[in-house]
Amino acid sequence: xxxxxxxxxxxxxFYGLVGIGSLLLAxxxxxxxxxxxxxxxxxxxxxxxxxxIPHVFAIFMIVSASGVLNVASIGSVFGKPMYKAxxxxxxxxxxxxxxxxxxxxxxxxxxxxxxxxAATNFNFTSVFAxxxxxxxxxxxxxxxxxxxxxxxxxxxxxxxxxxxxxxWRFILTTGTGLIFAFLTARQAYGSALLxxxxxxxxxxxxxxxxxxxxxxIYAWNGxxxxxxxxxxxxxxxxxxxxxxxxxxxxxxxTNLYFAHQSGFxxxxxxxxxxxxxxxxxxxxxxxxxxxxxxxxYPGMGKSRCALLASLLVxxxxxxxxxxxxxxxxxxxxxxxxxxxxxxxxGDGQIGLYSPSLPEFxxxxxxxxxxxxxxxxxIRALNFVPHDKPHVAGASD
Amino acid sequence: xKVLLLSFLxxxxxxxxxxxxxxxxxxxxxxxxxxxxxxxxxxxxxxLMHQRDETVHQGIRDSKYSLKNCIECHASTKDxxxxxxxxxxxxxxxxxxxxxxxxxxxxxxxxxxxxxxxESK
Amino acid sequence: MSDTDxxxxxxxxxxxxxxxxxxxxxxxxxxxxxxxxEAVSSKVRWGMLIDTANCADGCNxxxxxxxxxxxxxxxxxxxDSQWIRKVELNDMRSGRTLALPMMCQHCAEPPCVDVCPxxxxxxxxxxxxxxxxxxxxxxxxxxxxxxxxxxSFVHEPLHDQKPDVPRGKGTVESCTMCVHRxxxxxxxxxxxxCPNKSIxxxxxxxxxxxxxxxxxxxxxxxxxADLGLNTGIRYQGI
Numbered sequence: 001x002x003x004x005x006x007x008x009x010x011x012x013x014f015y016g017l018v019g020i021g022s023l024l025l026a027x028x029x030x031x032x033x034x035x036x037x038x039x040x041x042x043x044x045x046x047x048x049x050x051x052x053i054p055h056v057f058a059i060f061m062i063v064s065a066s067g068v069l070n071v072a073s074i075g076s077v078f079g080k081p082m083y084k085a086x087x088x089x090x091x092x093x094x095x096x097x098x099x100x101x102x103x104x105x106x107x108x109x110x111x112x113x114x115x116x117x118a119a120t121n122f123n124f125t126s127v128f129a130x131x132x133x134x135x136x137x138x139x140x141x142x143x144x145x146x147x148x149x150x151x152x153x154x155x156x157x158x159x160x161x162x163x164x165x166x167x168w169r170f171i172l173t174t175g176t177g178l179i180f181a182f183l184t185a186r187q188a189y190g191s192a193l194l195x196x197x198x199x200x201x202x203x204x205x206x207x208x209x210x211x212x213x214x215x216x217i218y219a220w221n222g223x224x225x226x227x228x229x230x231x232x233x234x235x236x237x238x239x240x241x242x243x244x245x246x247x248x249x250x251x252x253x254t255n256l257y258f259a260h261q262s263g264f265x266x267x268x269x270x271x272x273x274x275x276x277x278x279x280x281x282x283x284x285x286x287x288x289x290x291x292x293x294x295x296x297y298p299g300m301g302k303s304r305c306a307l308l309a310s311l312l313v314x315x316x317x318x319x320x321x322x323x324x325x326x327x328x329x330x331x332x333x334x335x336x337x338x339x340x341x342x343x344x345x346g347d348g349q350i351g352l353y354s355p356s357l358p359e360f361x362x363x364x365x366x367x368x369x370x371x372x373x374x375x376x377x378i379r380a381l382n383f384v385p386h387d388k389p390h391v392a393g394a395s396d
Numbered sequence: 397x398k399v400l401l402l403s404f405l406x407x408x409x410x411x412x413x414x415x416x417x418x419x420x421x422x423x424x425x426x427x428x429x430x431x432x433x434x435x436x437x438x439x440x441x442x443x444l445m446h447q448r449d450e451t452v453h454q455g456i457r458d459s460k461y462s463l464k465n466c467i468e469c470h471a472s473t474k475d476x477x478x479x480x481x482x483x484x485x486x487x488x489x490x491x492x493x494x495x496x497x498x499x500x501x502x503x504x505x506x507x508x509x510x511x512x513x514x515e516s517k
Numbered sequence: 518m519s520d521t522d523x524x525x526x527x528x529x530x531x532x533x534x535x536x537x538x539x540x541x542x543x544x545x546x547x548x549x550x551x552x553x554x555e556a557v558s559s560k561v562r563w564g565m566l567i568d569t570a571n572c573a574d575g576c577n578x579x580x581x582x583x584x585x586x587x588x589x590x591x592x593x594x595x596x597d598s599q600w601i602r603k604v605e606l607n608d609m610r611s612g613r614t615l616a617l618p619m620m621c622q623h624c625a626e627p628p629c630v631d632v633c634p635x636x637x638x639x640x641x642x643x644x645x646x647x648x649x650x651x652x653x654x655x656x657x658x659x660x661x662x663x664x665x666x667x668x669s670f671v672h673e674p675l676h677d678q679k680p681d682v683p684r685g686k687g688t689v690e691s692c693t694m695c696v697h698r699x700x701x702x703x704x705x706x707x708x709x710x711c712p713n714k715s716i717x718x719x720x721x722x723x724x725x726x727x728x729x730x731x732x733x734x735x736x737x738x739x740x741x742a743d744l745g746l747n748t749g750i751r752y753q754g755i
Contacts, residue, residue: 039686041672046595050657050670110655110670110687117652121635128634128658185628185664185744333666335619335740336755340607343619344593345666347604352595452649454556455641455700464680502650502685504678 007222014379021372028365031358032107040110043359048351049329054108056321057363060205061101061370062135063176063198064317066169067206068093069142073169076162082229086385087162089217090210091146092377094169095139097209100370102135104362127178134172141165150381173199180328187264188328193254197247201317204240208313211237213374215307217384225303226387234306238295241313245288248320260337267331268323272350275327278319287316326353419488422481424470424507430460437489440466444499463503471507479505562625562644563694564721564749565708566728566737569617571715577603579618582710586695588679598669598684600692601707606755615754618707618716621646621667621692622740623749629659629668638689644721644749645694653688660689664741667691694749721749 006013034042045052068090075084106115123129145165148158177198180189211233218225252269255261268275291309294300330351335341341348377383429436431443447461459465470485471478479487479500486505490497499505583601584591593599601620608614627646629638637652638659648659648668660668668691671684678684681697695705703709708716719728731737737751 039673040670041596046672047598047660047669048595048666050660110657110689111653112655114652114654117635117637117654121637121652123633123636125631126634126636126658128632128656132634179658182632183628183662185741186661329661333664335665336604336606338609340609341604343602343604345599345602345619346595347602347619347666448651450556452647452651453639453641455643455696456554456556457697457700458554467680501674502678502683502688504680504683506677506680508680 014375017375018372021368021375024364024368025372027361028107028363028368031361031365032112034358035108035362036112042356044353044355045359046351046353048332048346049326049353051325051329052353053322053326053355053359054104054362054366055325056318057366058101058104058108059176059325060317060321061097061104061366063173063202064205064209065094065097065101065138066173066176067202067204068097068210069165069169070203070206071210072145072162073166076159077166082232082387085387086210086214087158088146088149089214089378089383089385091142091149091165092381092383093210093213093374094142095146096370096373096377098135098138098142099373100366100368103369104366107362107365127175127182131172131175131179134168134175138165138168138172141168170199173202180324185333186328187255187261187331187334188268188324191251191254193247193251197244197251200240200247201244201320204237204244204313205317207233207237207240208310208317211306211310212314214385215303215310217378221384227303229387230303230306234295234309237306237309237313238292241288241292241295248283260334263334264331267350268327272327272330275323275330279323279327282319283316283323286312287319291316329353417492419492420483421485421488422472422474422483424472424478424485425468427469429469430465463499464508467505467507471505476507477505557641557643557700559642559644560722561642561720562722562749563699564623564644564719564728564751565694565705566717566719566731566751566753567617568713568715568717569615569752569754571713572616572618573713574605574614574616576712578710578712579603579707579716582706583620583692586679586698586706587682587693588677588684596672598671598690600667600669600690617752617755619665619667619740620707620750621694622665622746623692623694625747625749627746628662628664632658632662634658641696645696645699646691647693647696648689648691650683650685650688650690655687655689657689663691664744664746 043052043054071083071090072087072094074080075082075087106112109115118129118132122132141161142165145158145161148154148161174195177195181192181194183189215225252265256265268279270276291312294305294309294312330353332346332348332350335347431439436443443461444463444466447458448463450456450458451462467478472481472484475481478485479497482488482491486497486499580599580601580603581591583589587600589598589600591597601618603616604619605616606614623640623644623646625640625644627638627640630636630640630646632638634656635652635654637649637654638646639649640646655670657670660666660670668689670689671686674686675684682693684690695703695707698705704718705716708718717728717731719726721729721732723729732751735753737753738755739746739748739751740755742748
């Protein structure tokens with residue numbers, strides 16, 4: 001390996017990154033402290049928009065955490081060696097993203113000091129409570145999975161454990177979708193389609209996140225992607241993008257078809273100000289169309305295109321979640337069908353929401369948690385994918 | 397024998413030392429408590445917790461152990477409160493023991509003014 | 518264990534015993550003189566019948582009474598709590614207008630209770646839906662689930678709460694049907710305050726109660742009856 005200035009100073013760069021991550025985390029914790037001190041009044045959230053930016057960050061991370069494991073599942077469940085070499089890294093990303101997402105979710109609570117109550121008082125009818133079990137189970141399952149892969153004596157177990165993790169994350173993402181699917185009274189949610197939609201979306205985001213991290217690791221180590229690996233992963237990403245686009249479109253189309261939902265769709269697709277903008281431009285154009293072109297357009301699809309496509313998919317994911325979570329709440333509840341309503345409590349009015357700095361700081365703090373876990377994890381243990389020379393292209 | 401006596405003295409020291417440094421509390425109106433004070437010092441949190449669940453979930457408003465009644469008697473006669481000063485009935489002791497009180501973020505720490513009291517009893 | 522400890526325990530035991538003997542008779546009297554000692558039962562289901570025809574446009578007495586009784590600020594910003602609000606309705610087809618008070622509907626099958634992860638949202642045996650603020654972690658899922666937008670989140674630290682109505686930052690709250698008054702045999706503040714007596718409070722499970730008799734004779738509706746939640750608050754004239 002050529003000794004250039006980067007590899008000489010590599011460890012300083014590493015500590016620099018740790019420093020940046022820690023700083024972001026500290027800022028996030030500062031925001032939490034401020035929210036504890038002053039209450040949620042310092043956020044943009046209110047009694048109409050009860051979930052805001054922190055939930056966009058948290059749900060993005062939790063959904064990606066499940067989806068990123070897809071890479072591992074293709075390896076261990078379906079036995080593709082190329083993906084198998086990436087299973088440990090995928091598992092690490094999963095744990096990191098889950099940790100980040102849950103941190104945000106937990107610290108956004110009105111009483112984060114009471115989080116233990118969620119474990120001691122368990123309401124079995126609550127999807128939220130199921131998710132508490134699903135998330136903590138996921139941590140344990142993935143940790144064991146990593147162990148079976150990294151400890152040679154445990155290797156024979158990695159396949160069954162991989163299968164278990166595969167099933168578990170399916171249920172987990174279903175659970176995340178059900179958080180919204182069970183809200184029958186709200187026009188934006190309460191659709192059974194949300195569970196499969198979240199699952200396919202998780203594949204897309206997870207793979208995009210994986211690709212970004214993998215590219216960064218390769219660049220760091222001065223390695224380059226084998227064209228074959230890039231080709232396969234970007235094609236898979238393209239298929240996932242199409243799949244999630246299909247489900248998102250179906251969800252809106254079914255809503256359009258039901259007369260009582262058409263008001264909501266008019267709002268979210270056309271008249272809702274920021275929400276249609278984000279949906280069409282953010283999610284549609286930048287999150288789907290451009291990535292698809294980057295992947296499939298003749299002459300495109302090189303390593304750099306695939307990286308850019310992945311980054312755009314992540315961006316589009318945030319846009320979609322913003323529209324889905326916040327736009328969905330902004331549209332007023334239809335308490336009196338057939339009536340025009342007004343009141344002092346925002347009945348019949350579009351909910352107003354302007355995200356505040358502390359919310360972003362909290363969300364970024366969660367990303368920082370994930371970032372630090374990945375950074376330290378890769379440094380401490382052998383998570384970097386090792387392709388055996390003959391593997392790429394050997395079997396498909 | 398001397399050693400024994402000395403060790404006995406050493407053993408007993410913390411007990412009266414605690415008394416010397418223990419907070420002097422403003423016990424408010426005071427009077428006959430619902431239980432023996434020594435017992436209350438040890439068990440008031442259990443009693444309050446039990447009463448809280450019964451009141452909130454079952455509507456049992458038997459006021460023997462109610463927080464409201466504690467405050468009624470023990471709020472300071474100066475500022476009508478059980479918290480806020482070093483010698484306040486709740487806060488004085490809790491500061492000394494370094495135990496956070498969570499009650500008064502939601503519950504009123506003040507004795508009800510006489511007027512309201514008459515109206516709602 | 519040092520012998521001091523043993524002696525201290527002995528002393529505690531005897532003193533507690535003696536105290537118990539001394540206080541016991543007094544305690545009995547004390548018990549009898551004070552509040553309700555019996556648990557609420559499902560033989561009762563508290564409810565209200567609201568006659569919208571009598572609900573005057575522009576009258577806000579129920580809202581003000583609620584604010585006063587429960588120590589709410591009365592502020593109207595999107596972060597302020599509103600347990601009851603006046604809603605003005607305008608029928609888009611006929612143009613008929615009406616007004617009504619809207620609050621927690623005290624459902625028999627409350628969605629907020631179903632979704633609450635810690636069981637802080639609960640329904641009392643007598644049908645009143647409440648938040649146990651000792652258990653509420655402030656996740657606000659109940660606010661997402663409520664079809665009536667009846668709940669508020671406390672966004673700021675509070676001071677000088679009413680002794681009977683504990684409320685605090687970081688927890689969710691809503692109309693309690695003035696449970697502290699109901700337990701004393703009184704009516705909810707809004708019902709008492711309505712100048713036109715258009716809020717009728719009573720026991721839906723007692724066939725002879727005024728509210729039950731009226732519900733048998735006049736047409737009443739539940740809001741969003743399509744959701745099948747069986748609300749305890751019924752409306753006349755929608």
